Amino acid sequence: MNSSTTLWEYRLQSEDAGQKYLSILKHKFHFSLKVLQHLKEGERVWVDGHFTYLTARGKEGEVLSLQLFAEEETTIEGEDLPLNILYEDDYLLAVNKPVGQVVHPNHRYPCQTLGNAVVGYWQGRGEHRLYRPIHRIDRNTSGVVIIAKNQFSHQQLAWQLERGHIHKRYVGFVQGLLRENSGTIASPIGFAANSFIKRQIRDNGEPARTNYRVLHRYAGVSFLEFTLETGRTHQIRVHCESLGHPLLGDDLYGGDTTLIGRQALHSSVYAFLHPATGLPLVIRAPFPADLKDLLKALKP
Template identity: 65%
Template structure:
């Protein structure tokens, strides 16, 4: 058996008696069928009481089931030596504070200089090779928390939590005008705008999208809002702010003015989830960047 620190373990309970190990992993711990298939196809990665076992075998209460989750992998994109502000790291996740202007994953338009290139370069410098698996993405000109899975198990477990709305995402944004209501919910479906490959719009034919907002501060002609997402549609907050009649400052794609800031005034502030290994709440926070702090100082000076 491999180093015990690298193993996921579980002691079978009376209700697990007679159940196949693969069904225990699938039903109780939400291992995906794809991951279970990979475990079956790989060399010895599952043990019971220290002895290799097949996942199709049936368990007995009291047995200790152990699964090797960390396996050698290869890089999916080139690594680069780039600045990287790390907010959190353990054996399963890496979270970074993305600056505005940087793309999360390489694209034909932005093949290098991305968070992905920086993360892979960081891993290579430590002698580690693994694919870049972002748990979520934020727009190029949005700053803040980006979480990356360090193995297939971590990525798959977070996909399950996302599907079952177990992940808490909080954004801070500065919008045009004074929002009258102290808080509210925007429930408006979003679809791709006709003739565009990027811009979105409110549409009855679109995917469901729900954003909760709360006013934190009001200024002479702007408001600081907190956004909590129930769904994660592309450009969701940006489109919903325009729909609310209060576009994000700097978001010229959705009606915002560029007079005070040259990018949408939106920041991924908090990302919370239950750690799949321990079940404990993991909260990752990113401080506001200097351009947004400077914008807030300017807005507050008019209120003084």
């Protein structure tokens, strides 16, 4: 088994007896039909070390083993770039994305992206994988980004994300002093008029909910924690502007750039269930240097 292959194993319990392996994987572990089809076509399913069919029925105590994926070629060019790894195992990679770096290559940013860095890191270890980020954060937002290392992990984490089982926490500095210590902003978001970049509150926009809590109040600045119930583009930035308290440094949404030249927003915590073990996993990203400098500059 090569370095780009992961073996997933499960010992059948009493409630699994008589069930088809296909049914166990689909209903108990939420395997997608696409992943199951790939397993079937690749003959990558074994029971107690012997090849089996997904339609066969299981017995209590059997060990079901799956070779989750083989090598996969990517069209992203690998580059030797710095990569701040927070966590890594056979199923996922968590990194602390720096300010100014785009998550995925595009026509405006074809290189020097997080995708180029991750692919280059894998290639340096002799691994060939597709780049599968679970979510994206803005170029000038720092913090946690999770990358699935195989199709199974991507499908499992996407399933959690769609159902609100992944908890994302951000911290940011906004202009002014909020009266309330906590609250929820539930305003729909859509494109601003005549713009393909800027968003705004719109009655016909997509539903969006942001919860916030004041962590500290400085002179004219509030330090907030945000938890998201939805994941719209620029959600925190737009919702903060709608409160009349834009993020410091966020010139697109009216933020003052005197103390910092980018939106003072950081993806600090990403909590979810591990795609293979089902156990809780919490990824935390420390502050980057510019936010540490901002803290020093703020007056009590």
